[in-house]
Amino acid sequence: MWGTTPTIPAATVRAVNRLTARWAHATATTGAPAAIAPATPELGAPAGTVLSAAGLWPLLGFLADGAAGTARAELEEALGLRAEEAAGAARGLLAALSAIPGSAAAVGLWTRHDLKVREEWRSGLPETALGRLGGDGPEADQRRLDAWAAKHTDGLIPSMPVPVREDTELVLAVAQALRTRWIRPFDAGRLSPETGPWAGRELVGLRRTTSLLDRVGVAETAFGPLTVLRVLGNTGVDVHLLLGPEEADGGAVLPAGVELLSGARKAVPGDLLPLGTPGPGLRVEIRRSTSREPRLHVSTTPFSLTSDHDLLAHARLLGLSAACVADPAPFPGVSEAPLVVEGAQQTAVARFHARGFEAGSVSAMAAVGCGLPHTPYRVRSVELGIDRPFGFLAVHRTSRLVLSAGWVAEPVPYDEGDLAHLYDDDDEDEGWGG
Template identity: 60%
Template sequence: MWGSTVRAVNGLTARWATALPASDTASDTAPPTTSPTARDKAPDAAAGEATGTVFSACGVWPLLAFLADGAAGPARAELEDALGVPAERAAEAARDLLAGVERIPGVGSAVGLWTRPDVEPHGSWVAGLPAATLGRLGPDDAENQRELDAWAAKRTDGLIPTMPVTVDETSKLVLAVAQALRTSWLRPFWEGGMLPDSGPWAGRELAALHRTTGLLDRVGVAETDAGPLTVLKVLGGTGIDVHLLLGPDEADRGTVLKGGLDVLSGTCRTVPGDLLPLGEPGPGLNVRHVRSTSRDPYLAVTTSPFSLTAEHDLLAHHEVFGLTTARDLERGHFPGISDFPLALTQAAQATVARFDAQGFEAASVTAFAAAAGCAAPRTRHVVRRIDLDVDRPFGFLAVHRTSRLVLMAGWVNEPVPYVFDEE
């Protein structure tokens, strides 16, 4: 089941990526229209949107599966379509997914369920939530919110300090999944600067990460629906790799990320670096022969560090997640969860991702709320040299190397300015 679940989760990642706004002028972090009491996250959302975005279908999929297990009628059918697995197997697949994620070094996950005293979840449904934190929502919603925020912070090692949904008087049930991951690069970068001479970052003095390696197959060019896509694999020591994705100038982030997922699934043929033709065979690439003191070829990479935060209103893309009917407050949709009639009023995710010289760390908290509703030495050899400059907006996928499960995906739209040391 693990293999089919990975394909289902990555499929949701692809659909979510293509549903993202084509540019950063359209926000993906607007407050939920069905939850006018939601906390105002606009300042953080705006900041995250200016620099790019990050999201985790791996954090959403288990929650959709647990909802599908307790859903009935059209809501169950829609969730089943979004999940890509039969509803009767969804909870088991979600448990397998979370157990598999927990086995990845450097990755942790947790499930939480909180209910009002008048909502009594069915024991059989609760028993299907793996090692869940179970809590009651009391009469003081400010205290409830503090409790949920503390849970989010603890389960993500402080990377996400607050729960992405708001507890108010209408909240009858809150179901959440938190995930956090950290990995260190097998070969660290060194820090420096860059000055792009073309593209949207041209003429700006920017912070950069640099690295060289003799392993030319770390980079490749794939032919995707968006055109040629350059893919750089940065390997982590815990079996988690980050794939940097540089597409054609005109390609939007949804198509670039979808292309990266097609490469991951084997849908697109990729030509590795050692077989690339001389010249500029892909975005950001230059392949040539140079004189060297060594017989070994080498790949020189310059890229941008990033630190991203984002919040996503999943109900803004309810059709992607199979949540269209589940929002209808006129009736309950989850009799398998509780006899109390429930409908979704909030579905949100908070995410963070940081890529620097030493490694990568990221976290997500996804929650649903339901209401009753280098001087040149002497050279002797001629070798192949590949230069890759990631010096304009690019995408990334954080991937478990063995299973190819995408744990996190995102887009870097704005670089980090270079800061000169003051004497």
């Protein structure tokens, strides 16, 4: 139906997932410098963080291709590969992201008309029109760049994260977006947690039941057991919901979820878990049923997150410290004129609802249940309740590349009038699979 599955080199997957884990840990443990924007009105105003290393990594790769000295070495460390390989790997990743059904990726480069960009560097970028800055003022430039961001994220991100100023010489940006529909949708209703930080609140809940117990598992980590639920999308992109012990924050939970993808740790699937409470949010019992099939009952909450990340707040981690220093010029391979990074930002969005998931990012740098039925069977029953802060990873199923990652700190308050929005009933499906 969708043609060939994109092939992403294992080295690239490892490198991007490594950056995801490191960035997620740093963002959580330093007090989350990302600004959390209000959620869409129909989903209330939950808080948390979302980021996309998959959207940032290609931008760092193109920068490394034109960098020298300390800036080049820092970018190599952030990327996890040599600078001479970076542009090719970045092009390959962008092509693979665009080949995933329901996904798209694009690069944009804009320069001031009198800036001479080295052709050998520019040719390392995917074929894309070279935009110009400064022709009719920064306001007009900003409108053009905002329109580019909106176009290449299908409206998820309406503006370019970095501002265009009178002295801006160059803007390089990478946009990435994905949409998928759940193979098995959720039902929306009310969720009322009895314990934990969300106890006593009336929240929007999402519920569904399946006989596939292996959709949930428990892995042992350095901070204790981690419960992982895989929600399968119909485009080959799944979302992994991650629930750790109550004291574990996103800085621990998200890297542990990424580590599971590498195979370094293994999760025990639901059909092999012991009876009782083997993992956070889980209860495993033997119950009477009308069917011979086992049951996995899941309840969780939707989320809608938007984060604005100042990439220079983690400049060393992301390989950008020396890129901001003029002496020596960090990017001689980009232009004959000396350039330094003036600003670097990422805006990232993620939305999880009853029927599917969507996420997008733009990374940019500027230089300058009735009755009592007959129950003859005794079956294995697994219940998972995600009713307190949790993490998520959007994962390309085949390669295990993390496309988006985040932490849900606040739930959606219950409002019966808002439930219809959780089903996306307008079916504006141009970007959706299936």
